[in-house]
Amino acid sequence: MNKKIKDEDIKVILNSMDFDIPSEIDAKVNEMIYSENLPAGFFKKLLRTSNPFIKWVPAFASILLLITLGLIQLNRNAPERKPLSEIKIEYELKDKNIKIIWVKKENFLLRRLKK
Amino acid sequence: MTLPLFFAGEREITEKYSNKEVIISFNKFFIPEKKALYNFILKSVSFSEDSNDIYQNTALRAFKYFRKFDTSKRFKPWVFSIALNEIRKYFKNKIQSSDIHSIENSYEQIPDTQNRELAEAVYSAAYSLKNTEREIFFLFYDSGFNISEISEITGKTQGNIKVILSNARKRVKSFLGSKK
Numbered sequence: 001m002n003k004k005i006k007d008e009d010i011k012v013i014l015n016s017m018d019f020d021i022p023s024e025i026d027a028k029v030n031e032m033i034y035s036e037n038l039p040a041g042f043f044k045k046l047l048r049t050s051n052p053f054i055k056w057v058p059a060f061a062s063i064l065l066l067i068t069l070g071l072i073q074l075n076r077n078a079p080e081r082k083p084l085s086e087i088k089i090e091y092e093l094k095d096k097n098i099k100i101i102w103v104k105k106e107n108f109l110l111r112r113l114k115k
Numbered sequence: 116m117t118l119p120l121f122f123a124g125e126r127e128i129t130e131k132y133s134n135k136e137v138i139i140s141f142n143k144f145f146i147p148e149k150k151a152l153y154n155f156i157l158k159s160v161s162f163s164e165d166s167n168d169i170y171q172n173t174a175l176r177a178f179k180y181f182r183k184f185d186t187s188k189r190f191k192p193w194v195f196s197i198a199l200n201e202i203r204k205y206f207k208n209k210i211q212s213s214d215i216h217s218i219e220n221s222y223e224q225i226p227d228t229q230n231r232e233l234a235e236a237v238y239s240a241a242y243s244l245k246n247t248e249r250e251i252f253f254l255f256y257d258s259g260f261n262i263s264e265i266s267e268i269t270g271k272t273q274g275n276i277k278v279i280l281s282n283a284r285k286r287v288k289s290f291l292g293s294k295k
Contacts (some may be wrong), residue, residue, distance in 0.1 A: 007256075010287070013237050014158070014257040021153045025167045029174045033138060 141181045144190040145174070151191075152198055155258050159202050159250065161242055169205055173198040174283055195258065196268045199250060206246060240290035248283040 091100040137183060152173065174270040177194045184193055241252055247269075254260045262280075266273045 007284070010237060010256050011259075013234050014253075014260075017154075017158070017234060018150075019154055019157055021150060022167060023168070025171060026149075029171055032171075032175060033141070033178050 137181060138178075141178050144181075144184075145194065147176070148191050151258055154196060155195065155253060156198055156239075158203060158238070158257055159253050160205060160206065161238070163204060169198070169201045173201045176201070182280055189264075192260065192264045192267045195254070195260070196270075199268060202250070203246070236288070236291055240287040243290055244283050244286055248279055248286070251276055251279050252283045252287070 010076075085105065087104040089102045089104075091102070092098070116162070136168050151171050153166070155171065156169045160166050160169065180197075184190070220294055244252060250269065251265055254265045255262075260268065261278050262273050265271075265276050269276065271279070
């Protein structure tokens with residue numbers, strides 16, 4: 001036997017052994033494929049599992065809904081703060097029964113002029 | 116306009132591909148490869164008669180999952196990966212049932228040619244390899260797949276396959292050398 005057997009020799013030796021499929025096996029396979037001799041619900045099962053996207057749809061939808069609600073909540077305008085329109089300070093002199101109320105308004109002068 | 120299969124609902128798939136169409140399409144892919152597939156199975160299981168059952172199971176399994184097959188990819192590596200799984204299952208069952216010795220040395224089917232002695236030696240060397248080495252050895256030398264296709268079939272990295280193939284080659288050559 002040749003000790004220095006080459007890769008190509010191995011390929012040739014292996015490929016020289018080429019066998020035909022026994023006709024009865026070939027016929028049996030064809031028969032099983034062509035006939036309905038397949039397990040019951042064969043294609044139904046395949047169809048159910050054929051689209052991996054479908055089973056993730058509910059999860060995607062709920063995640064999308066949560067994200068949308070969160071974004072809406074974040075973007076909702078906070079109630080506008082009204083600018084200070086007046087400053088009111090009260091002094092009370094109890095012993096003289098006097099109460100002084102000092103009110104400062106932005107348009108104080110304007111209103112006085114009008115009066 | 117047809118939707119890509121990924122987005123198609125169940126009804127669309129049913130309407131698009133009838134059983135007959137699936138069979139015709141499957142045969143278009145399967146028939147050119149079936150002889151190579153049968154030979155790979157036969158040689159991988161030491162010419163055991165069980166190869167017929169394994170071939171049958173492989174063909175039916177391939178047909179069963181054909182709707183999932185991405186036609187933009189090559190059919191041959193895909194169908195060989197199915198065969199490989201069936202072969203692994205076969206060896207697993209044999210080991211579990213302690214029947215592994217019954218599949219050895221079944222060379223009766225090897226034709227009586229000038230190369231018979233050498234062929235027997237090469238097959239003996241191949242069967243002395245570990246399971247993974249033997250799988251890759253036959254895929255490379257007998258079925259003629261390249262490293263990237265073997266990687267696709269076995270699910271191993273190309274680097275890993277190169278190492279396994281190199282080890283298998285050394286073992287086979289040393290086995291053949293020792294038989295001198």
